Amino acid sequence: MKTFLMHPDRDFDVRPPSPNEPILFARDLELDVLVGAAAGDDRYLRDIMSAACASAWTNDIATIRYRQAILKDCLANPSLVRQFYAIAIEPFSRERSWYFSLYGRDPSAMLGSGVRTLQSCLDVLARLRNACSANASRFDSQGFHQLFDTLERDLNDAYLAAARTDLNNLTFRRGVLLSAQVGDGGKGVATMLRKPQPRDLSWVRQVLTPGPQSFTLQLHPRDDAGAQAFSELKNRGLSLISDAVYQSAEHVLGFIKALRAELAFYIGCLNLKEQLDRIGESIAFPEASEAPRRFQCRNLRDVCLALTMGRGVVGNDVDANGRPLVIITGANRGGKSTFLRSVGLAQLMMQCGLFVAADAFTSTLHTGLFTHYRHEEDRSMRSGKFDEELVRMGTIADHIHRRALVLFNESFAATNEQEGSEIARQVVSALLDSDVSVFFVSHMYEFARLFLDDDRTLFLRAERGEDGTRSFRLREAKPLSKSFGADLYERIFMPSNAVTGTQAKAGAGG
Amino acid sequence: MREPVENALPRDGDRTAEPPVFRSILFPPGLEDARAERTEQPACFVDLNLDQVIAAIVARRDEDVLRPIFYSTYRNEEIIRYRQAVFADVERAEVIRIFPGFCEAMRMVRADIAYADKISSRCHRHMVILRAAGLYCEAVATLLRGLQPLDLRSAGLRDLRAYLAGYTDSHGFTTLATQTRDVRATLSKISYGMLFRGDKVTVRRYAAEPDYTVTILDRFAKFRQTHVEPPASPRIRDDFSLNHIEEGILEFVARLFAEQFQMLEEYVARHSQFIDDTVATFDREIGFFVAYLAFIDRLRQAGLPFCRPDVSASSKDTDVAESFDLALAAKLVQERGGVVCNDFRLTDAERLIVVSGPNQGGKTTFARMFGQLHFLAGLGCPVPGRRARLFLADQVFTHFEREEDITNLRGKLEDDLVRLHRTCQVMTSNSVVVLNEIFNSTSLEDQVFLSTKVLEQILAIDAIGVCVTFIDALSKLSEKTVSMVSTVVPDDPAVRTFAIVRKPADGLAYALSLAEKRGVTYAQLRTRVRP
Structure with missing residues (x-):
């Protein structure tokens, strides 16, 4: 599955120029200003626009016209294109990161997050497909139509339903017990994963038998930072859990990522156009x-x-x-x-x-x-x-x-x-x-x-x-054979320095 | 703009026989009030590449503390000589080696205390303060142990040692050290359990439950059919701070082990402010000496000379032998390149060195060296060179070409003139000025006219300085100007010697030979453009 919005026949190389090999002319052309207008504070858009600039010289005329046609579609349907993009960036946006995060450093949460991520990705793809199908007639370019056809064909309802059913048995629900000691500065040290006591795993036993003295901390539902800290801590003792779910999620995310990258270029163009409209250019x-x-x-x-x-x-x-x-x-x-x-x-x-x-x-x-x-x-x-x-x-x-x-x-x-x-x-x-x-x-x-x-x-x-x-x-x-430095000198130095006024005049005429 | 401190404060002879009480390693007793540190980088730093030098000096050290010291020069001979004496002591190998460990420990103490101030959780804050106090006691004791056997010659370090001996013997310090050790030993014996379920964690005493890792590994073994690299590397563990969840857990541990934590509570109540003011000041200030010497040590090992300059706040007689650009030398030594040293002097009425000659002959480097020497001398630092007699300047002004800036819509030339005009207005006869190929963006005739005008103004002010130019005529403006010329190897003009010698300007330039060396003559370029 490919998106083909930047080239008629291949993927867009999204790597921005490396800091070690920056675009040579960028500084002289104040390219940052242009990229800044297209990207705003969005570092991702910035990278994509920089990547597009860096690879501009290998585009042939057919590619330029291909993109111009897509860009004209975008200028004609800016809110629809922004809607596509909004869906495509969901997996990568901070607000929704909970649904798409793969905690690589956190092997237990990785399982749960992998499942959650795959479910969320399927949801994103379904909504994207629906948004495209409903509006296909408003687009003229070859590029957009090629994308719409791909989504219809490869993400049909039967496929989506089958994939969802695969994801329902993978959840890690047991209590996790760790032990630790009080280290310097109050840090927990020498953390170990422990086998919970039978009483820890049974509701009934917990009601019927008295436990040892204990205190319980409950996470506030909107405390995102706390949730992260919580899971980091919880998983400190867990060290080996499978990467399989993680990898599948990475593959699906890869497709959405490519789509996001190619749409991002056009979003940058739309942003730039709006900036120019605003200042009357x-x-x-x-x-x-x-x-x-x-x-x-x-x-x-x-x-x-x-x-x-x-x-x-x-x-x-x-x-x-x-x-x-x-x-x-x-x-x-x-x-x-x-x-x-x-x-x-x-x-x-x-x-x-x-x-x-x-x-x-x-x-x-x-x-x-x-x-x-x-x-x-x-x-x-x-x-x-x-x-x-x-x-x-x-x-x-x-x-x-x-x-x-x-x-x-x-x-x-x-x-x-x-x-x-x-x-x-x-x-x-x-x-x-x-x-x-x-x-x-x-x-x-x-x-x-x-x-x-x-x-x-x-x-x-x-x-x-x-x-x-x-x-x-x-x-x-x-x-002409002369320059104009003398008048500047006169204007800047003379008001407070009346010493050499006549000489400055003579010099200007020389 | 702040004026450096002039010689106006009491001399040694004015003091009574009472031994001076040590307060600062940067300012001699009685002159501590002269301290006037600036937090902004001096304007000349970028042009002189002192920004690179200072950045390298303070790298991986406490920048916020050291930078203001390195930004602030003094026009006071007594302050400069006090520092020069400390430098002479500290640069001995057996002396310098005792400071880095002390500074690092104190850095961690300060980081802990700053962190503790932001902590609302009581027992967490106390744990951090306990950690800081432990580090502090060890650091002070180790420093004194290191100083005791040394043969110190500077007033600064001898006074410090006497001060520390008294301090560590005091009742306050010995109590702090003993109690810190006891409380830490008690707390380290605590062991607790955390049971995570859903969005809850339950904290209790550890009850000897068995290791569960093996069970978990077995449960997920079926997923490990092919080897897969973990998608992200583990994050480096943060051993310094606690997040609010860890904090909450620690609170529970404190309740479970109330007796032990009560002991901590009482300890902190007794020792909330444990850092001695003079020790803290010394910690800040010794970094100045250690950092600078560590930086120049590499250069000394490469055979480059440094000396204690003979400074004067009144005489402009200047004489420097075998000096060099510190920033360039640092770079070259790292890359094992050779460094060319240069001499210069200003005697009697001479004020301005006009440097001309072939490009890439080391002219700009010479100009930077001149500016750096005067700034470093005003800090009290050893300077590059076999020997040096230097004037203590109130300010070092520089004017190097700037890049065009789109947000500054004035033309380059106007920009140059405005900045030069501003400089001329604040410059005094005690200033040092470094000009590097000014007005290059304009036509030849404008350049001659404008350069002459500006130099005449600077000469009238009577500042000392250096001016790099290819306009020969500037070297003959008055008896205050001295001509120096970059030199080349006669047989191969493309190879520069980087030596700048005192002789009349000769107008030679070697542009074409350079172009050929870089492969950009017509014939060379024709073959280089690829199909």
Whole structure:
């Protein structure tokens, strides 16, 4: 039995990227913000969305369209899909954990919990099947219909009834007697399991004969923590009980778990859509292209910036079809990094099968996304800053394939401008000649100048008006040869430091 | 912002012949009130990698206690020398080995007492207090036994020993020790039974019922046809605390064995506050010395020198020989790499070392070393180096490049300028400043202009410091600047020596050779991109 909601022909790999091998571009793209909007505080959703992002680059166009169709079904029936998901997560939710817990450390309770879990799982599957059957006509996608057919066929009433009858003789009801001694701090130590006295096992004897002095503690019915403590204690002396029930329960749970994982991706998408609706950001389904060197967007926005600011943000229109190198220059705080991030995020979201924050977005399917951003001084202290940049470029080279996409943000500027420009030129030329697409934000006029006559290049520039204000919108324009640091210096240092005002002016003009 | 304590308090000569009463191993008698500990990590820590150093030092120790001590420097020569003398004693092998056991025992005592305060169940609380008292008595007695035969030279540790001798002889302490032992022996003889049925547990005296495990194993044997690994590993037993069920059971045991628990009740009533204030303070404070020395011991074994710096709160004459970046050295020694040591000095009017030269030549490391030395000297710690004369600074300011932060929507440059401006405003002539390649995110011309402006301000304030840059001109700003340059092996510029030497800036850089070493030149990349 398979669910097939993420791939038309195989299971979804739910492993999130390991903490040792995080998604390389995640930090540069503020991927946490995106995943956070989709997952909220739900760590499970977070893992699933991260896993989907990590495996985005192996999806082919058919898979992307398959998911887009399912996602459109979800957007059309959000409450139904949430209902399916709500049923599928029951075994894993904290409130209902009592019905589905398998206490591995607790071999006696494991028997009872195993039985209880199997019964609960059958109940969940029956309700899920019923919910799906009742609403099948409202879904159009191939993916959902395939799932509905599977549930109808493999979980029919006859099967469910037969399975339930198998579960009724497995309960451990005897009194359990332990002995212990008072250890340091009041802890019970030297615990042993003891054979109960005949009187302990018989109601009649307990009524008729006087027992030794004793005190009895009764668990409060709503005391969950107490129940857990109780069973831990009770089972401290029990050490060997069969794992068979446990294993069967694990198998059934496995199917529900896979379903939960695949639905979780779409729930994340629904959550993200609702977050974007709330702040007034519109979306579009992107068009993935097999053809190389495609990049065209209308009103493409940085979804993470929008989510962080909690309102709509400025978008950009860019037509870079046929031009695999886009160099972005211009004013500080002019929206360059934002645009770069919007490109990376949209590409990633498209290849996950998601919508994008744009009015329209068409792009070549890339084999991978790499970012090369200037970072804080390398905390491992092994290398200087510039060398650290080269090392990271080397790491990218270790992983990159043809037709990948690389985003550079002020790279190779940790040395002087002349050297940095030369290194950047060599790196970018080599990537372009290997069919890799490149977006490069740079302050290095010298670097941008080297590509002025290269017809593979599109130049964008961050603008600012006469009054020095920034529009945050980029427009197609060649790079200018100066920067804008002096005005900031004047504004920040001059109000309290009137010493060098005239020199600052002179410097700004230079 | 807190100012470190200046030299203004009484000197040794002012005191009478009465032997000083020991109160603190961090502050000499009469200066205990100078204590001013900060709980927030100093701003310079991340840039200087002191966060890593301190994290390694306090790891697996009592962080909440040690961190504030390591965060708080003092501009008082007497305090610094008192600590330096204690360090000189403690770093002898026969002295240091007596403290870790004491600190660990006291940590457990404190954990027990903190825990006991939260316990509402009476006999559980009493059991925990009893456990704590047992540990405490043993810890104090063991510490004194360890100190007695030693030839101690520091005023701090000699006074401590005299104090402990008097304390353990006192009636209060000897009574506590005897009664603790008696009550524990009595309680350990109790044995009880627990009968679990449904949601009830019945507690009674143990009545010699036989072991039931064998019976249970037989009953479930039929399920064990194939070997199956248990699906979850057993949780580590919590031997420290009781949950409320265990607590309830203990209450019942106390009722069943009322006589024994009455004895406990009376014991706790007599000994509720058993920890001596001075012992408690010493326990907190000795960790500072032990932790630091344990950390540098590894480095010393690798042959790296540490010294007691000659400190001054007034003279900025600075002279350091064969020093190194403590954080980097710790890492390299762990990986068995070599550590390069550097010298530097500031004499007369010299205030600012401007470091330029090839990248990956150890410039940033040099800058960190400079900042670390001044901070560590202000703690009273031995510092990396063969010898050192250091100024006691009021603050160490750093400015290293920060990553762009999406929630902070100011541009990088504006961010840099705002932070530098703030720094310049609070800096004094007693400050130390460490600048590392500031304004790198902007254009070359902006960088020269802005760096010059900022350095001029710092020189005017008369702080001492170091500035790493590739702009040669900054090293010639005034007679207060000293030029130092990272060096390379002439035949193979891609191999750095990491030595920083005092000489005029020469403007050499080696970007392309580095790119080739990392395999990212045009020709190399063309072959590396896979199909």
